[in-house]
Amino acid sequence: MKREFPMLITVIAGLGYLLFYFIPHWPFNLIGEMFQSWVIVISAFAILLGVGSLIKVHGDRISRKTEGWPYSIILLSGVFITAILGIWKGVDVGTPFDYIFRYFYSPMGSTMFSLLAFFIASAAFRAFRAQSREATMLLVAAFFVMLGRVPIGELIWEGFPKIASWLMNFPTTAGQRAIMIGAALGVVSTSIKILIGIDKSYLGGD
Amino acid sequence: MYDRIKCTILAVIIGFLLFSISFAYAGSNQISLKSSREIARVTPGNKSVAPVENATIPAMPSLFPGTLPIQPNEPVSSSITPSPVTAENTPSVVETVTSITSSAEQTVTPAISSPERTETTSESTPGTEEPSVSSPLPASTAVATPGTAETKPKEEATGEKKIDTRWFKTERTNMLVAIVLLSGFIVYFIFSAQRGTELFVRRIAGLSALDDAVGRATEMGKAVLYIPGIMDMDDIQTLAGLSILSYVAQKTAEYDTPIMVPTSRSLVMSTAQEVVKESYMRAGRPDAFRPDNIRYLTDDQFGFVAGVDGIMVRDEPAANFYMGCFYAESLILAETGHSTGAIQMAGTAMPSQLPFFVAACDYTLMGEELYAASAYLSRDPQQLGSLKGQDMCKAVILFCILLGCLLETAGVTSFIHLFDTK
Numbered sequence: 001m002k003r004e005f006p007m008l009i010t011v012i013a014g015l016g017y018l019l020f021y022f023i024p025h026w027p028f029n030l031i032g033e034m035f036q037s038w039v040i041v042i043s044a045f046a047i048l049l050g051v052g053s054l055i056k057v058h059g060d061r062i063s064r065k066t067e068g069w070p071y072s073i074i075l076l077s078g079v080f081i082t083a084i085l086g087i088w089k090g091v092d093v094g095t096p097f098d099y100i101f102r103y104f105y106s107p108m109g110s111t112m113f114s115l116l117a118f119f120i121a122s123a124a125f126r127a128f129r130a131q132s133r134e135a136t137m138l139l140v141a142a143f144f145v146m147l148g149r150v151p152i153g154e155l156i157w158e159g160f161p162k163i164a165s166w167l168m169n170f171p172t173t174a175g176q177r178a179i180m181i182g183a184a185l186g187v188v189s190t191s192i193k194i195l196i197g198i199d200k201s202y203l204g205g206d
Numbered sequence: 207m208y209d210r211i212k213c214t215i216l217a218v219i220i221g222f223l224l225f226s227i228s229f230a231y232a233g234s235n236q237i238s239l240k241s242s243r244e245i246a247r248v249t250p251g252n253k254s255v256a257p258v259e260n261a262t263i264p265a266m267p268s269l270f271p272g273t274l275p276i277q278p279n280e281p282v283s284s285s286i287t288p289s290p291v292t293a294e295n296t297p298s299v300v301e302t303v304t305s306i307t308s309s310a311e312q313t314v315t316p317a318i319s320s321p322e323r324t325e326t327t328s329e330s331t332p333g334t335e336e337p338s339v340s341s342p343l344p345a346s347t348a349v350a351t352p353g354t355a356e357t358k359p360k361e362e363a364t365g366e367k368k369i370d371t372r373w374f375k376t377e378r379t380n381m382l383v384a385i386v387l388l389s390g391f392i393v394y395f396i397f398s399a400q401r402g403t404e405l406f407v408r409r410i411a412g413l414s415a416l417d418d419a420v421g422r423a424t425e426m427g428k429a430v431l432y433i434p435g436i437m438d439m440d441d442i443q444t445l446a447g448l449s450i451l452s453y454v455a456q457k458t459a460e461y462d463t464p465i466m467v468p469t470s471r472s473l474v475m476s477t478a479q480e481v482v483k484e485s486y487m488r489a490g491r492p493d494a495f496r497p498d499n500i501r502y503l504t505d506d507q508f509g510f511v512a513g514v515d516g517i518m519v520r521d522e523p524a525a526n527f528y529m530g531c532f533y534a535e536s537l538i539l540a541e542t543g544h545s546t547g548a549i550q551m552a553g554t555a556m557p558s559q560l561p562f563f564v565a566a567c568d569y570t571l572m573g574e575e576l577y578a579a580s581a582y583l584s585r586d587p588q589q590l591g592s593l594k595g596q597d598m599c600k601a602v603i604l605f606c607i608l609l610g611c612l613l614e615t616a617g618v619t620s621f622i623h624l625f626d627t628k
Contacts, residue, residue, distance in 0.1 A: 022374060
């Protein structure tokens, strides 16, 4: 039953949602929203699982004084201080929670995101080395697209933006759509396999 | 076979019970719906509801392009007009209106639950798109802007909010036909495979190299890092990622190599723990299972990236697997992994992230290959049959594309309207 029960829930929820998609009549129109409400409630409770895992892992690290344990103190302090302030003073604008969000959380997120620019440069440097025929084609295409997308490219030759647009609108779009069609079919296929119980690997089965 | 029949019968019984409960639950709502139908049938403007700027939503789009919605319970103020929302603005308001009792002046907070999710088309610049398929932001929050032409339902013109009493959405007939056709192909080939028909599946380099990657980590005496994407269990890419995790975890158990699975969702952590535990049991090594190695980091997109990057730099795993749904963090993860010298394998169905993975990883599963992994690795005839069915569907789609091109070129435009979706 340990494996069958989750499968049953999956099958019932999947079929219920399918009915909801096609049948607008009562009571089917309420099934989808009912399931979504359940998902919100379950997800809210699942947060406790995550917080529990965090506390256990970092609590162990602190108690055993493994390498880098002071960082675990900072992490757990952050979790508890933010949660307590949010519950105590609320989350509206001007509250301590809002202050933490604006002046700690957002800048740190921005910092991580900004790393992407440097990583794009390093990845592009490797990808554009003309070591094979395919890489050379990639290099040539990248040359036109990069020059076509910056003002100086148009200044050098007005054909750059046109070539760049053509490359982005036709070969790139065609390739992306081919991948999307394949992926969409994969979604349908996987859904059917899960619904009829053939694919159990997401439950740890074969 | 007997187990499957037993399971199906049980499914029908439980399904019946569940639907009975839901009908009863819906029935009670329906009674209040009838009693308060007049409330729903209001002229725009007569029923004022709470301004959208005060509406609390579970998540909102992030501050950065290409990032996930990250900010729970923040007031919506910048992108939504702060004028009052009428009951007619959004279909989901109907159900909310039914819950209020008598006063026509009572304020209503727009319902946050909606059957559809936000779907944002992105520019083709990789790494900068909004989450499209599985964004946690409900569609109702995105369409709740009053006054826009797209969001005004037809009923607003008549001043009445009608309840759909049809037993079938006829505008979705083409979707039903497509689903029946695709499912038919897949089920036919599954049964065909069950009868013993030999099915050929081409070699997928990324999946064939899974064993080599785990073997390399074993030889180096280092761990394997597996990331099942950053989305929750409602994303099918996450399920596909967990399917591959099952196989990888079994291999790590056989080779006695530690596996680390940091997750960005609590439910994914819980499921991944079960998957890895089952795999270790299947390999006969339940004692080697370490639940703390499958741990939750944070729901925040870049917080998760920081955590995983830290693991990569500190522990230097010899093999990194990225299988699931990824957004702007894909390249940050893959480049950090590359800098540590790990062998890297990625798989995602996000077209805009594929170039990043191709550039930074040794092997990449593209789109459908991610979903095919479960069948490819298990070699189960039934699952292989579904792959064959999928290929037949592709042939049908290819035929339709060619036919559409020909007919459009010939000036026959009605064919493409068969594929309109609503």
